Amino acid sequence: xxxxxxxxxxxxxxxxxxxxxxxxxxxxxxxxxxxxxxxxxxxxxxxxxxxxxxxxxxxxxxxxxxxxxxxxxxxxxxxxxxxxxxxxxxxxxxxxxxxxxxxxxxxxxxxxxxxxxxxxxxxxxxxxxxxxxxxxxxxxxxxxxxxxxxxxxxxxxxxxxxxxxxxxxxxxxxxxxxxxxxxxxxxxxxxxxxxxxxxxxxxxxxxxxxxxxxxxxxxxxxxxxxxxxxxxxxxxxxxxxxxxxxxxxxxxxxxxxxxxxxxxxxxxxxxxxxxxxxxxxxxxxxxxxxxxxx
Numbered sequence: 001x002x003x004x005x006x007x008x009x010x011x012x013x014x015x016x017x018x019x020x021x022x023x024x025x026x027x028x029x030x031x032x033x034x035x036x037x038x039x040x041x042x043x044x045x046x047x048x049x050x051x052x053x054x055x056x057x058x059x060x061x062x063x064x065x066x067x068x069x070x071x072x073x074x075x076x077x078x079x080x081x082x083x084x085x086x087x088x089x090x091x092x093x094x095x096x097x098x099x100x101x102x103x104x105x106x107x108x109x110x111x112x113x114x115x116x117x118x119x120x121x122x123x124x125x126x127x128x129x130x131x132x133x134x135x136x137x138x139x140x141x142x143x144x145x146x147x148x149x150x151x152x153x154x155x156x157x158x159x160x161x162x163x164x165x166x167x168x169x170x171x172x173x174x175x176x177x178x179x180x181x182x183x184x185x186x187x188x189x190x191x192x193x194x195x196x197x198x199x200x201x202x203x204x205x206x207x208x209x210x211x212x213x214x215x216x217x218x219x220x221x222x223x224x225x226x227x228x229x230x231x232x233x234x235x236x237x238x239x240x241x242x243x244x245x246x247x248x249x250x251x252x253x254x255x256x257x258x259x260x261x262x263x264x265x266x267x268x269x270x271x272x273x274x275x276x277x278x279x280x281x282x283x284x285x286x287x288x289x290x291x292x293x294x
């Protein structure tokens with residue numbers, strides 16, 4: 001009898017947990033573009049595929065003429081270029097992914113690093129955009145540091161080094177899904193993207209997979225705006241992370257937020273200080289997350 005009672009209690013607990021998980025796809029069941037029947041399978045695949053698309057977090061050690069500081073300067077500049085050209089958000093994340101994956105397998109001298117950057121953006125545009133900037137535009141924005149021939153040669157070198165694999169799950173793909181799971185409003189969304197773009201510039205954040213960066217950015221944004229200090233069951237289900245797994249990453253994001261307006265690399269801060277991005281920089285950092293007791 002005691003065992004039957006215990007089983008009943010376990011079933012009740014499972015039922016209670018089920019009730020706390022929101023079906024985030026039910027409003028989209030009639031929308032064929034939302035592929036509700038396959039969406040969970042798609043993201044399960046993304047979680048497996050992201051492991052392959054991640055670079056070694058210490059890859060810069062094998063570069064002889066460039067370092068992580070130069071990488072940061074390049075990406076900070078590309079964020080401004082991306083903003084100026086009014087490109088899609090996913091283009092930026094793919095650009096950074098292509099740069100890191102290329103640099104992880106190919107040595108580059110410092111005077112060619114900017115060439116790697118504009119070529120990665122060109123490739124990302126060809127993959128993501130409907131209207132692609134012409135090569136001449138990218139040459140112009142790099143102050144004519146390179147010729148058209150150099151860009152096209154670097155393009156060939158990059159696609160071959162990457163074995164033509166442009167289809168990778170970036171943090172952007174996970175952000176869209178996890179924002180939906182968190183039932184986020186526009187303000188949380190903007191602060192989440194502000195935080196994760198700060199991470200793009202930081203070499204040390206390569207040790208976290210894109211899905212964890214996305215989940216931590218949304219959790220940190222919720223804390224920043226006072227929406228919630230918890231990572232609820234729905235978010236846990238769709239991200240596969242519990243709050244404790246996100247805290248290390250979240251604390252680093254808070255540190256980046258605190259110093260976003262100072263130093264030389266302020267491209268992300270300037271971008272999110274505009275009305276287009278909801279003045280996301282005006283919110284105070286969630287400094288309480290840095291407390292050891294939390």
